Amino acid sequence: MAMKAAGTDRPATIHDIAAICGVAASTVSRALSTPERVNIRTRARIEAVATELNYIPNIQAKALSSGRTGAVGVLVPDITNPFYFDLIRGTQLQLKAAGYTQLLVDTEESDEVEASSMEQLRKGADGIIVTASRLSDEALLSAAAKIPIVAINRDVPGVPAVVIDTPSATSQALDHLISLGHSRIAYVAGPVTSQSSTLRWDALAAAAEERGVDVRRLGPFAPKTQSGAAAADAAVHSGVTACIAFNDLIAIGMLQRLRERGIRVPEDMSVVGCDDIFGADFCNPPLTTMASPIEQAGRVAVSMLLAQLNPRGGGGTRNRSLMPTHLTVRGSTGMAPRAC
Template sequence: MGITLRDVAARADVSVATASRALQKPAMVSTATRERVQQAVDELGYSPNRSARTLITGRTGVLGVVVPDLLNPFYPALLKGAQERARHHGVQLLLADAEETPEGELPLVRTLAPQVDGILLCSPRMGAKELDAAARLTRIALVNRTHTYLEAVAPNALSGVRGALRHLRSLEHRRIGVVGGPARSWSEGRRRRTIARAADELDVEVVDVGHFAPTVEGGRAAAESVLVLELGAVLVYNDVMAIGLLAALRESGFRVPQDISIVGWDDIESAAVTDPPLSTIRVPRREMGAAAIDALVEDPAAHQDGLTWRFESAFVARGSTGRARRAGD
């Protein structure tokens, strides 16, 4: 027979009702009592019966998290931050992979909604109508996307883009290609507008290279277009694509950065150890994941509808960017 709340109460020398309050509503008991009950929980290895707690409180103590692709290295740091903050709040996470299919996101929300207290949608591809439908099923918060009435966590791309374009301009690049991600991606549209704004401020010409899958293979596929357009510098949708592009260019006999400068986006862990190390726009993924859990857990009445938690991006210069080639070089 498993450890019960009655066993915890006996070990802590309190009533069952006090033990329950210490675990469910800790503010209602003294610090000493709360610590004694928690010590008993730890010593006995007690795990609450989640089904019973749901019946009593109407809450599951679980939050859902939907990501577009678990293989994308953008998400581990974000999920790490989310997990750390979830543990702080005493809730658990239930993870689901949408497999880069926008049409698969809403069915996942429908499946998860009865089992969780809210769902965190990471970089959702679904349209506004689908987001509205999701919000009718459970509490929703967004990461890497904003919305008129849903709480959201998003980076401020402008600071990072300005830094990247200023850096390339200082290296005498005046014509810079943009290797885009999925055309339907919210991030793609927002970044394009941000890049256009910063380029106009800095008097830099932006060349559209096209839209590609947000994968290593997508970056490789972009290489031919980059070469046909005779670009000396490119800003790439994410680091994964930038790594694929870098590999394809080198295989074709082109040097990075001597022939072509590459700037990625996200600053994933492997960006600093590519050859050459990848210049990129850093996004504070871990902090964003933590803030997103706060957005789901905290009292919604404490915030205005559509509150967006903004985090600054920053350009990181490494070895993949160099001075523009001059005619005759």
């Protein structure tokens, strides 16, 4: 039985199995994918030989003939942004559990790279999960017509989405700052193409007006720690006593810059971040930030996508999911200077 392995060293195919079992290749295919379609005895023989030959189906061939690739593309604007680590891990685990392969693509914060990646993936994947898409509504919508898509942190009617509810957490942050005596507050904006940043600002501006405090907008800034220096300087210059940053990267960068300039946090300036990324808890001072279950967001996105790919009987497919967000208070926020 075991001696036949000596022959060819290349991976076994269904034809090898078929030859050994004395059946047709199609029978082997069915035995493996549609077991009930084949007599239990032949099936047993085939399965035995398959395991003995250490048979591994060729994914390429499978994809070519069946049209299903068993892969899902995950597009992120910047792999090195810690925010995406947990998200990626979430999608990776959930996809693996469902027997899918994850194709991770870094779109380099560019709408063009994003669009071409999608076009590429149209044949190379069964579906796409796109985070913080830089595409226009129309472009995203037309892409979604060609291949199943779930968007994360991008809300376009007609495109299933997982949205992390930072806008509402923004109000929490605002109340937190107000209760500490701050009345001159800045929103440190992210990229203009980021819908998240826009929505957050809208929510913040509305809440600020409601509460009668002065919130101004600074930026835009790139979502990197390096941008934090410029953001910090802008904040200082604007005379505010507290900032709500687009994300933790910028906030941490601001922390560094403020320290360099001898401006104490939180005594002279309070800083609130967003995302609660790796590092937010051990920077100096630890960052008050808006936290949310990022990994879970990834899992939910995968579930929604798989529901689209394999429509179940129970037609109730949710096409929008809101992830809760809460404020995590750490050391970077404190009483307003005047109030002391």
